[in-house]
Amino acid sequence: MNILLKRILDRLVRTGNLKVTGPKGLSVTFGDGSGDLVHMHIKTTHAERAITFDPMLAVPEAYMDGELDILEGGVLGVMRIAFQNMDSGGIDATWSKAIEGLRHAFRRLQQINTAARARRNVQRHYDLSGDLYRLFLDKDMQYSCAYFEQPDMTLDEAQAAKKRHIAAKLRLKAGQTVLDIGSGWGGLGLYLAKSFDVDVQGVTLSTEQHGVATDRAHAQGLENRAHFEVRDYRELNERFDRVVSVGMFEHVGVNHYRTFFDKSATLLKPDGVMLLHTIGRSGAPWATSAFIRKYIFPGGYVPSLSEVMPAIEKSGLIVTDIEVLRLHYAETLRHWSQRFAANRDKAKAIYDERFCRMWEFYLAASEAAFRWQDLVVFQIQIAKKNDTLPMSRDYMAKCEKALQLRDMGHRPKAPAAKPARRRKVADME
Template identity: 35%
Template sequence: MDPNVSFEVRFWDDDRIKVGDGEPEFVLSFKTKNALARTFGDGFLGFGESYMDKEIEIEGDFRVLFNLGHRIDFGNQSLTLMEKINFALLFLRNQNTFSGSRRNVAHHYNLGNDFYQLFLDETMAYTCAYFHTPEDTLEQAQLNKFEHICRKLMLKPGESLVDLGCGWGGLLIYAAQHYGITGVGATLSQPQAEFAREKIRRLGLQDQIEVRHCDYREVSGKFDKLVSVGMLEHVGKKFIPTLMKNASLLLKPGAPGLIHSIGNDTPFQDDPWTMKYMFPGSHVPALEQIIHDLAENRLTILDVENLRYHYALTIEHWLERYEQNFDEVCKRFDERFARQWRLYWWVSTTSFVHGGNRLFQVLFTNGLNNELPLTRAHLYRDA
């Protein structure tokens, strides 16, 4: 335990435990005996559900609390036998078959475009941004990300780009506007597809790019470049090889592709709370799995970049905007839902700073390509 950390734990019967000297940096309150039992019995799943139900409250700096949790690896606490059975059933029910993927995507991404507009910026990018400096605005950092990816892919006018899991179409639109590409994006979220299509029409780009409401496994054709930003972690462990196989089929020989995904340095147990409430069917892969499954499909790795801290900065922006609209979220849904998402932001931002989460961008080619630049100078010209 850090000797400089001071905090207090309060219980339902007014009993208190004080740790450290000075003013507590946070106060963790267990409002019921059940909340304490569930936290120690079911780990973060029990803690998370108790917080959602207002049986746990956190006052002060939540970052200190969750940083301590990451340091003691609280998320890997063993589940009870019943929770293990329930988690196994949840896992089996949420497999990313064609029908399962649509159901899992709808759970998180079909909450309404207006909900996401409460905390995203004008680009509607819902993935890690790229900060040239910590003072960059969220929108500038998202545009930086688009540019960084376009440079990695070495896009040229007239080339074709396929974007698997294109979200609200931000990257595809940026590439069309700034690099003159043609392209196809795929998303399983109907609201995302409708939003992207309307924006493409409004910008007069409909002759260059299109967004399809379809599964990534339903996209066909041959493309000069491929990108997938923030989708790999949603396809499930079983289907990561399928995504890599599709990438090899969609890319022309020697053509570059880029995978942008949350990951871990080593294999890590999926979190039951996140799987149940935020991202059913998801799996955060270890880097070794990503590399292995690329190589198995003769996709040759060129570059791996870890943008871990950039994601912490990104989520801090989202969290600030979310808190400003917390009451509105309560009105649109309910307070339990609003507290669920707040907890997700709290855990996520601290995990990228002190926990196991990483953000990998993996650049590769479909087989060997001996015509690529010898250095990375093209990434940083006039940056």
Template identity: 50%
Template sequence: MKNSFFERFISRGTLVLHHADGAEQRYGSGEPVAHVHLRTTKVLRRLLADPEMAFGEAYMDGDWWPGEGGLQAVFRLYFANENNLQSNRLMDLARRAFHSVREMNTRMRAERNVQHHYDIDNELFQRFLDPEMQYSCAYFEHEGMSLDEAQRAKLAHIGRKLLLEPGQKVLDIGCGWGGMALFLAREYDVDVVGLTLSNDQYDHACQRAETLGLSHRVTFLKEDYREHQGAYDAIVSVGMFEHVGRPQYQTFFDQVARLLKPDGRSLIHFIARNGVPPKDSRTWIQKYIFPGGYIPSLSDFAPCIEKTGMSLSDLEVWRLHYARTLAAWNVRFQAERDVFRERLGERFCRMWEFYLLGCEAIFRYGQLVVYQVQLAHRNDAVPVTRDYLYAEQEPEPAVARARQSSVSAAG
């Protein structure tokens, strides 16, 4: 059974299984090549019996490990043969990693889900993220950009899409560690309210606002987006919609419409599926990394926007940017791996690298992309072309005003 299964599985490339007794079996031929070492004879049965969970869990337990080429080679081989697995379950994690059957995110469950991932250890995130603590897709607008430069470019790109004027009010739904809110307040001279459900993120964001002298411009609240009241000139949400869950999509967009002023603009940035909506399933990544999460296709959320009456001003698709982001995160994580093993254990390190490299593979070889959805009540709230985003840019408004004041004073 095992032989026939792998023979059906591999039609492109080569899988080399290294058994505990030293025996070696090869399936397929040519590139790409992946090596999988099995600790015991029971591991293979475990993987075949329950691959949905066992593939990642067995790696965390040290029951299998990759050989030459590492995890990247294993995931690359999977995607080279993805079409062969539509009716099989081995490695189904990689194909359906982000699906969820537990998407009813009540307020209490949403808070618990957020804290499961984001309240692990602030030092963990500080060691592999950029100085602005951006835990979302960076924007590599030029070749050769570093991760820090690409994250700054992402902030600036979103800032331009919000078309901000000094003194306006901005809401940041799912503000994370506060990097976006602080950037907008600093560079555009606006007042920002940031919402988070994470204790660690809230404490870090408040402390950083104080350190930067921006507490009078930025207010962070530990509050669910559904409970918030107010009226805003602009609303931004980066990397949060993935955690909303399909049953709450209409609630989310209704709330954006309710909080956005008649002439306001909104930018929602999130991971999306550039293909057919997935089947429901409970997966390793839903259990260990992002409980309650779901990655939508366009058909999942577009009807919800239509029902609000808001205008879809722009839809931008970022391809491969997240693969580069995740690769950069993993390089930084591996550089600090000994520290994390000491603080959180070897099993955690295996879990984290499986998560980072598996997700990189999905964005590089699979169907996941990033959408930036720009919304407004009025059809003329934003320019009718994208020239304002890509023309030669002046410095950010607050910086430009400061320089102009200096020139005037000198004159």
């Protein structure tokens, strides 16, 4: 191990139990010995030199390229030590802080997400083989944070709970029109159309997702209720009773927040309601991870609430409710990582070893950021008028419970004075 990297690690890793073996086979241990051992093997001098000067990008790149192996503790263990040492002078040391500070300063240049560029960015990630995503997602292919009402929920149960949680905040009524911005593989839109008898229009920039969503609509007999298009939300001119967007806002870019909410305001009817579900930061604004931006989500950015609220306010929209989901995404990513590992050979057959190592790092590092850094999920409910929604949140819990019973196969009893009929969930709000 070169002297500079040894000095840096010795000064930065105050807690934990990190063992690093260098290219020449010599091993050095850092930290106070607490916790499980994490053992990294830096196999080449090229990787060692790169890690010395830009660890947050060079460590994942070296791992992807096979120039670094994690012999014990896994990627999650490496990231745990990195994040838990931040407050003790770890990654916040001058040399690393300066690099990340420059990335933050230039973040707007990296997020000029015009319609054409946005489509290219989406294709880089979401137009990967659908067979890949089926290896680790739930059966409904929900590629966003699940909602763990109970800690022992399965992934499928938690994703179903997420759809109920979102639906309850939209306060849907039969016959309404719903726009789903960033509709993915169609799971949420199809759920809303089926549960509430509403008309859903989903828009996505991914041709792969559009094809799957359209096929699913036909297979479920919902093609007259749920329609999906490859289209940028900025091109829309229709008006909707409800707008929902899940896991798409992270791709908008800080330069375009005002455009996003101004457009949302024009898309909503006067008594319209919007629900925005997005990854966010509980802390101050900061740069997107260099690794994530370069290899996983080009053009992506995770905002602080302080960056989102001004754009909503200037659009004339009203924030009616904000919920912060903590650790739910960490649990979601834990499930995804386990499923990906169980199907790793199948993923390698679709792509290659380097791709598998890249995705292993992506999933584990993301979980670590939600567990030990400042990443959370915001659910922001928005309306055009102050009196559109009830004054208390009781209607959300009531609708959620009704949906849960319906999903479990229970039918609510009809009022005694009326002929028996199967009531819509909306009737129970």
